[in-house]
Amino acid sequence: MEIKRIITEIKKEHSNIQSVYFVGCGASMAELYPAKYFLEGNSKRLRIGQYSSNEFVHATPIAVDETAIVITCSLGGATPETIAASKKAMELGAKVIAVTHVENSPLAQNAHYVVTHGFEKNYAAKLEKMTKVLGLAVEILNEYEGYKYYDDMQTAFDRIYNLIEKAVSFVLPSAKKFAEEYKDEPFIYVMSSGATQQVAYSFSICLMMEMQWINSGSFHDGEFFHGPFEIVEKDVPFILLMNEGRTRALDSRALEFLNRFEAKTTVIDGKDFGLSSELPATVAEYFNPMVLSAVLRVYAEQLAILRNHPLTKRRYMWKLKY
Amino acid sequence: MEIKRIITEIKKEHSNIQSVYFVGCGASMAELYPAKYFLEGNSKRLRIGQYSSNEFVHATPIAVDETAIVITCSLGGATPETIAASKKAMELGAKVIAVTHVENSPLAQNAHYVVTHGFEKNYAAKLEKMTKVLGLAVEILNEYEGYKYYDDMQTAFDRIYNLIEKAVSFVLPSAKKFAEEYKDEPFIYVMSSGATQQVAYSFSICLMMEMQWINSGSFHDGEFFHGPFEIVEKDVPFILLMNEGRTRALDSRALEFLNRFEAKTTVIDGKDFGLSSELPATVAEYFNPMVLSAVLRVYAEQLAILRNHPLTKRRYMWKLKY
Numbered sequence: 001m002e003i004k005r006i007i008t009e010i011k012k013e014h015s016n017i018q019s020v021y022f023v024g025c026g027a028s029m030a031e032l033y034p035a036k037y038f039l040e041g042n043s044k045r046l047r048i049g050q051y052s053s054n055e056f057v058h059a060t061p062i063a064v065d066e067t068a069i070v071i072t073c074s075l076g077g078a079t080p081e082t083i084a085a086s087k088k089a090m091e092l093g094a095k096v097i098a099v100t101h102v103e104n105s106p107l108a109q110n111a112h113y114v115v116t117h118g119f120e121k122n123y124a125a126k127l128e129k130m131t132k133v134l135g136l137a138v139e140i141l142n143e144y145e146g147y148k149y150y151d152d153m154q155t156a157f158d159r160i161y162n163l164i165e166k167a168v169s170f171v172l173p174s175a176k177k178f179a180e181e182y183k184d185e186p187f188i189y190v191m192s193s194g195a196t197q198q199v200a201y202s203f204s205i206c207l208m209m210e211m212q213w214i215n216s217g218s219f220h221d222g223e224f225f226h227g228p229f230e231i232v233e234k235d236v237p238f239i240l241l242m243n244e245g246r247t248r249a250l251d252s253r254a255l256e257f258l259n260r261f262e263a264k265t266t267v268i269d270g271k272d273f274g275l276s277s278e279l280p281a282t283v284a285e286y287f288n289p290m291v292l293s294a295v296l297r298v299y300a301e302q303l304a305i306l307r308n309h310p311l312t313k314r315r316y317m318w319k320l321k322y
Numbered sequence: 323m324e325i326k327r328i329i330t331e332i333k334k335e336h337s338n339i340q341s342v343y344f345v346g347c348g349a350s351m352a353e354l355y356p357a358k359y360f361l362e363g364n365s366k367r368l369r370i371g372q373y374s375s376n377e378f379v380h381a382t383p384i385a386v387d388e389t390a391i392v393i394t395c396s397l398g399g400a401t402p403e404t405i406a407a408s409k410k411a412m413e414l415g416a417k418v419i420a421v422t423h424v425e426n427s428p429l430a431q432n433a434h435y436v437v438t439h440g441f442e443k444n445y446a447a448k449l450e451k452m453t454k455v456l457g458l459a460v461e462i463l464n465e466y467e468g469y470k471y472y473d474d475m476q477t478a479f480d481r482i483y484n485l486i487e488k489a490v491s492f493v494l495p496s497a498k499k500f501a502e503e504y505k506d507e508p509f510i511y512v513m514s515s516g517a518t519q520q521v522a523y524s525f526s527i528c529l530m531m532e533m534q535w536i537n538s539g540s541f542h543d544g545e546f547f548h549g550p551f552e553i554v555e556k557d558v559p560f561i562l563l564m565n566e567g568r569t570r571a572l573d574s575r576a577l578e579f580l581n582r583f584e585a586k587t588t589v590i591d592g593k594d595f596g597l598s599s600e601l602p603a604t605v606a607e608y609f610n611p612m613v614l615s616a617v618l619r620v621y622a623e624q625l626a627i628l629r630n631h632p633l634t635k636r637r638y639m640w641k642l643k644y
Contacts, residue, residue, distance in 0.1 A: 018367075026548025040371060041383050045340075047369045049362060054544040059516055059568040061363050081544070187509055187537050194381055205541055205549035213553055215509050217539030219527055222376040222403070225644060226348025227527035230637055231535055246381040257644055315552055322547060322579055 003132060006113045007139035010069060010095050017095075019047040019063045020140060022133070023056045023085045024073035026210075030202035031130040032073055034289040035137035037195045043141055053081035057088055066093035071136060073098070073129065075119065077105020086110040099133055123168045123294040124161035131160060131290055152280035159278060160287055164294045167273040171295050172302070178266050179302035182237055185264075187215035189231075190239045191254060193222055194247035196270075196288045199296070203239070207300040211311040221254040222247075234262040241292050244270035245285025268295050325454060328435045329461035332391060332417050339417075341369040341385050342462060344455070345378045345407045346395035348532075352524035353452040354395055356611040357459035359517045365463055375403035379410055388415035393458060395420070395451065397441065399427020408432040421455055445490045445616040446483035453482060453612055474602035481600055482609055486616045489595040493617050494624070500588050501624035504559055507586075509537035511553075512561045513576060515544055516569035518592075518610045521618070525561070529622040533633045543576040544569075556584040563614050566592035567607025590617050 010017065020039060022032035029052055040048040049061060053072070064070065070089035074082040077100035087110050089096045098111030101119045108114045117132050118125030135157060141147045182188060188208055192200040197220055204218035219228055221240065232238075238258055242251040258265040270288040273295070279287055304311045316322060332339065342361060344354035351374055362370040371383060375394070386392065392411035396404040399422035409432050411418045420433030423441045430436040439454050440447030457479060463469045504510060510530055514522040519542055526540035541550055543562065554560075560580055564573040580587040592610040595617070601609055626633045638644060 026545055029545070029548075041381060044385050045369075047367075048371075052542050052544040052548075054572050055515055055542065055569055058571055059363060063366050079548075193377055201541075204539065205545065209539075210549040210552040215537070215539070215553060217509075217526065217531075217537070219523075220374050220377065222374040223348055223351070223527065226351075226401075227532040229644075230532040230639065231537060232637075247377055249380055250376050253644075260644075261638075315554075316583075317552065322551075322575075322582075 003115060003135045004139050006097060006115070007136065007143050011143045014066070014095060016067055017046070017069055017144060019049070019068040020137070021056070021061070021064060021068060021070045021089070022050040023053050023070060023082065023089070025053045025079050025081055027202050027206045028073040028075055028079065028082070028129070029053070030198035032071065032133050033198035034130055034195045034286060035133040037197070038134060038286050039137040039141060042147065043145060045145055046140070053079065053085040056085045057081065060088060060092070064089055064092045064094050068094040069097065069140065070094045071097045071099060071133060072107060072111065073100070073133065074105070074107045075101050075129070077102040077107035079107070083107050083110055097136065099129060101129070122165060123297060124164040126297065127164055127290045127294055130293065131157065134286060149280070149282045152282045156279040156283050156287055160290055163274060163278055164291055167291050168294050168298050171298050175299045175302040178299050179306040181264065182266070183303060183306045185214065185237045187217070188237045188239060189228070190216065190218040190241070191221040191224060192241035192243065193220055193250040194243045194245055194288070195286050196241050196243050196292055199289045199293050200241055203296050203300070207296065207311070210317070211300065211313070212303060212307065212309055222250045224254050224257070229257060232258065232261050232263050235264045237264045239266045239268065242267055242269040242271065243285060243288045244275040245288060268292055268299070324437060325457045326461050328419060328437070329458065329465050333465045336388070336417060338389055339368070339391055339466060341371070341390040342459070343378070343383070343386060343390060343392045343411070344372040345375050345392060345404065345411070347375045347401050347403055349524050349528045350395040350397055350401065350404070351375070352520035354393065354455055355520035356452055356517045356608060357455040359519070360456060360608050361459040361463060364469065365467060367467055368462070375401065375407040378407045379403065382410060382414070386411055386414045386416050390416040391419065391462065392416045393419045393421060393455060394429060394433065395422070395455065396429045397423050397451070399424040399429035401429070405429050405432055419458065421451060423451070444487060445619060446486040448619065449486055449612045449616055452615065453479065456608060471602070471604045474604045478601040478605050478609055482612055485596060485600055486613055489613050490616050490620050493620050497621045497624040500621050501628040503586065504588070505625060505628045507536065507559045509539070510559045510561060511550070512538065512540040512563070513543040513546060514563035514565065515542055515572040516565045516567055516610070517608050518563050518565050518614055521611045521615050522563055525618050529618065529633070532639070533622065533635070534625060534629065534631055544572045546576050546579070551579060554580065554583050554585050557586045559586045561588045561590065564589055564591040564593065565607060565610045566597040567610060590614055590621070
């Protein structure tokens, strides 16, 4: 398997890796988060960082050197800031792994290793990027420190794509209901916790703001009670992504509050998609982001249809230099 | 100085500290960010993490043990999630430093060391929390790895409170102008980069959503071009916090775009407040958050006056159990 081979090779040359940095822009930054969350939570020794590419280029952490692995990510492999970040990491001696859909893209050409992932084929293929990056994180942890649930993780990786396709197969009615209820909202809040935190972020800045021109904000649902909850009134529109895992208590508490004050709440819950019944319970939590992202995609598609605003419609992106 | 003494003492007992975690909720989490940004950017060896308290409690990173320093922060020292986080860190053997305004608060009683800070007296006192946490980070870096600009940092710490008071002394006219222009906006976006990233976050979730019930979203201005910028049209309201420092190029690029498409833009710029002329240029960047937070406070106060909505007005906080 390419992912295992890459990390084994890096380990052979560099037994002293001390840092792992995840670098990308927008959705391609957010899709690195499940791996970052996993590694930061489970490593005893490795330093972990996640950066938006241009910040990584302009304010590069001092520890980016020959003891670092840098994972850079861009769907089309042509994001200028991420290519620049990849180049910079290589100049500084780090081992660079590019994750991209396009094999010979500029990003792929500016990295030591390349992991390619699917995209168009189906919802599962769209989630390969996020899943393979988590795969890299699992291999890194296992090679450098050992990971007791490594085999469970492999089982989960074997099953996740089917689970994603199964999840999206039955959500169309709820997606249509969501679209009907939210199509005229001037703004929509999105929140979550744990591994799924940046799925909320990504849905907010990409699916809502970029692809639907709907005003949106996102935040961690543990933070909800320390500021944002004051905005809640009857019918204020929220999307809450609930995790099957350790931070579920946080998600539930936010839900209780939203219901108590009759916010307009749409819940997308990992528990409804068999995460902990079909994946080993020891690692299921780390796969909430994949399943919930796929389901959210269906929701966004239905919203786009009802609003007569295709997800590919842009004002500026792909059209202008900026 | 208490801060130096605390870290010297920890070093004496624990020469093998490997991780530093910053833990708080809402504004008290965001005010830890400048220290986190400094330490993650400048340390070659220490692992750095920042957590919302309840996530830290429910999904505690495995590396929180006797090799970790955990800095917990709560203004009144009574935030239940942060007290729980502090307790949990102590149980796991970490050295815990509580940062709070209230000396004998529950948080202070659940920590090995306490750093107290001012609040009511003036704008400078309000920024003591953030500044002292940065002070802790500087001492940690210097004790455990050495820091070549340590003396410059001390000079900056000596001058920052005067600089803050000087900054707020002349912004009233621009704050009044801002309030007049934004008072009827249904939502306001806030963005920044570098050390100031979470000042944007905090202004959005606390000053806007919590204290003014104005809808708001925030994001890193390097991320702006990878999603959020599609929302920009003539007169869409933004606040851009510009840094004097390495990530200024990112801030400037966002400003250029906002101006090009005639968004309603308010810029608050570290450069206008003498950061690099009055503080050593080697470390000035890390003090943008203190100066810009103080200035933003004046802006929020003027908005509150014009909107006839005091910053202390709440629907739920301090009133209900939740």
